[in-house]
Amino acid sequence: MKQVRRERPVYPRVFCCIPGCKRSTTRIAPPCESVICGSCWRRAPKHLRDYYSRFSRRLTIARKRNSDRVALLEHVVDQAFRRVWKALLEQPLGDDIPTLMREQLRKDGLL
Numbered sequence: 001m002k003q004v005r006r007e008r009p010v011y012p013r014v015f016c017c018i019p020g021c022k023r024s025t026t027r028i029a030p031p032c033e034s035v036i037c038g039s040c041w042r043r044a045p046k047h048l049r050d051y052y053s054r055f056s057r058r059l060t061i062a063r064k065r066n067s068d069r070v071a072l073l074e075h076v077v078d079q080a081f082r083r084v085w086k087a088l089l090e091q092p093l094g095d096d097i098p099t100l101m102r103e104q105l106r107k108d109g110l111l
Contacts, residue, residue: 016040018088036085043091044084052080 008027015024017034028035041049059073091098097105 017085034085036081036088040088041084044088048080048084048087052077052084055080 011026011028011030013024013026014028014032014035016022016037018036018040021037021040023037023039025035025037036044055073055076059070059077061067062070062073
């Protein structure tokens with residue numbers, strides 16, 4: 001039996017919100033204004049990504065159950081996204097030395 005491929009909807013192109021990144025997607029529904037691409041997302045600190053993931057999962061469950069906590073969880077997920085975004089904006093883009101490594105080199109007297 002031959003499988004029929006469903007056409008996925010095509011949305012307007014949304015670019016990665018990290019300066020210097022040129023990646024984009026058309027898979028995000030229109031109310032979304034910003035997205036962090038996969039390669040930039042992996043550069044974000046793990047604890048912030050886990051925090052976002054945990055509350056995003058709770059939001060999905062709350063929506064399925066028609067919970068009254070949806071508005072609160074949407075706010076928390078939005079704040080978690082902004083924390084990840086700010087952390088990525090503070091990171092060096094090129095051959096800059098990461099902050100923690102720079103501090104350790106200063107302590108050792110090498111900078």
